[in-house]
Amino acid sequence: MTKETSEQIEVDVVLTPEQINEQTINKADSALHLIVKTVETFDQRYIFKTLRDLVSIRKKLNVHVLSHLINFYLNDTTKQYLLQAINASPSTEQQERGEVLPEINLTIHWLVQLYLLDQAQLQQLDMLNTQFIIPAMKQYNRRSLDLINAKIWFYISRTKELLNDLVSIRAELLLALRTSTIKHDNETSGSLITLILRNYILSHDYSQASNFIEKIEFPKNVSTSIESRYFYYLAKINSVQLNYSDAYEFVITAIRKAPQTQNAQGFLQSAFKLSVLIELLTGDVPELSYFNKSGVPQQVLKPYQDITQAVKLGDLKLFNDSLAKYREVYIADDNLSLVERLKSNVIKTGIRIISLSYTKIHLKDICIKLHLDNESSAEYIVSKAIRDGVIDAKINHQLGYIESNELNNLYSTKLPQEQFNQRINFVNSLHNDSVMAMRYPPSQNRRDVNTKAGNEDELDEEELMNALEDLDSDFF
Structure with missing residues (x-):
């Protein structure tokens, strides 16, 4: 290879803003075309791929891209308020638009939600959600809208959370949960249950959250991202209500089910912190290797490592110093009350060490x-x-x-038997969850490898399976 050729390869291609917008529009068009395929084939996995592709262009969304999608795909009645929400002007070209698919309509509404949220236009987004998006979702009853509705409800609740207006959205969330349960919309029901629990936890209404859990049944066959958040909220509620053994099982399940990707690092860090506190409250002490997990920065778990060391040594002075030093961190993580409960454990550990010495x-x-x-x-x-x-x-x-x-003699007591039984239950639960999560490849006898259509179906199957895995991590 000559020197000139190597220099040409090293030159990075710099795209103009117009070219970036054009590429973004093309990706959005390709993703929206899959929605038509979903309606025709009744295969929900194409919706997974559509949402995965649209999430990848989230950072490139702007007024030009959104106005093109709104003007090209939607009719005049919907165009007006969406263009007004993003401060864009309607297109001068009049296009005859037939009936718009509800899936495409709500997907473009969801893209507008993402844009306004990233631009921190919360008041405008809240008005759009309340006046237009929520009534639009109530008009349709189609199974192909389940995944889109789950996404839209997530960002409606997130908007209210950022506006510190948690109470006003509860009635809508509960009503939507009842409707989705009647329609057997498992994905939306699971998402709404986690949103309602999060709403209760953020407002510290743990008794209402506990009553809510007793009255609902979490649906099966939902995405792992929703399921992991549900178990995390169960762990949070049970830990506050002093049910530490159940809380520890829930938080470990949440960590195991969460996607091990970069997008889910924030959730995993919160789950790791909660698991450390719950394990300390149960009387056990996490190993030092627990704080050196790959993918989690060591400084993130440093406040909890210091508290663990204080509990392990039974040093009340070290505990008070760590609590005063990292108090703001514990408040930001909403774990201050659990950390303060550890004071009695520190004293008990100190007394136990003294009695042994x-x-x-x-x-x-x-x-x-x-x-x-x-x-x-x-x-x-x-x-x-x-x-x-x-x-x-x-x-x-x-x-x-x-x-x-x-x-x-410790072995003459029931403690070894109880510990052994606890480990057996954990292994059995892990085995059952692993068997249920297995995905089997299609039968070799049913593949048509001799035709082009068979090869295309095989490629589509692989892409859809990848979309299912990627979308779980994007939900965080």
Whole structure:
């Protein structure tokens, strides 16, 4: 290869804004044409590919691209308010437009939602959602709209969340959930359930969230992104209500089901933080390797690593220092209440370490080691630890010391059996979920490899399967 050829290869092609807009419009046209194929074949997987392709051009959406799509695909009644929402003028060319497919109509509404959200035009977006998009969705009852409706409801709820107006949207979400349940629209129902739970959690209405969970049944055969968020919210609610064992199972399931891609890193980080706190509240201590997970920056989990170290050592001073240092981080993660509950665990761990180290120790020395205020506080804490079974000891109130009893053989208790049963249940659950998630390739006998149509169907099948996997991560 000559020097001139290598220099030509290294030259990057710089596209003009007009060329970028043209490429974006072509990609949008190709994606929207798949919707027609969905209507003709009743195959929902083409909608997955359409949404996947449109998400990839989200950052390139602008007024020029959207105005072209609105003017080309929609009729005059819909054009007017959408063009007004993006501050664009109608096209001077009058085109005779027949009946517009509801799928194309709502998909373009969804693209306008994405554009206004990225431009931070929240008031305009909220007006568009309330006055036009929600009434438009209520007009149709088509199975091919299930995935599009789920996407649109997500961004309607997200708009209200950014406007700090959580209560006003609840009635619409509950009504939409009832309608989608009656229509057996599993994807929209699953998405709406997670949105309602998130609404309750953000407003700290955990009792209402718990009552809501008892009255609904989460649908089956929904995308893994929706399912993982549902389990995460279950873990959050149960952890606040002191059901730590159930909460830990839910958060581990959420981490396992979440897409392991770059788009889902924010969700995975939140799930990792919650799992650390729940595991500490159950009395266990995460391993150090848990904080060195690939793909998660170490500084993100550093506040929770310091808290874990304080609980492991039973050092109340280190716990208070870490809580004061990272208090704003815990508030931003909405985990401050769970972190503050760990103070009793720190004290219990410290008492357990002391009881293992000393057969007999004075209450004054316990105050010094645990940084407590007075001996009466230490006596109360030790009494509570004895009552809860944290330590096996007795208090001499007259002489002011505690004396540990002889340790029994751990293997003579029921603890090993309970731990073994817990691990068996986890492995069985993992096996059942893995079997249900398996996707089997088409039968070799049914493939028509001798015709061009057979090859095209095979390529379409592969593309649709890739779209299914990519869209799960895009939902985050």
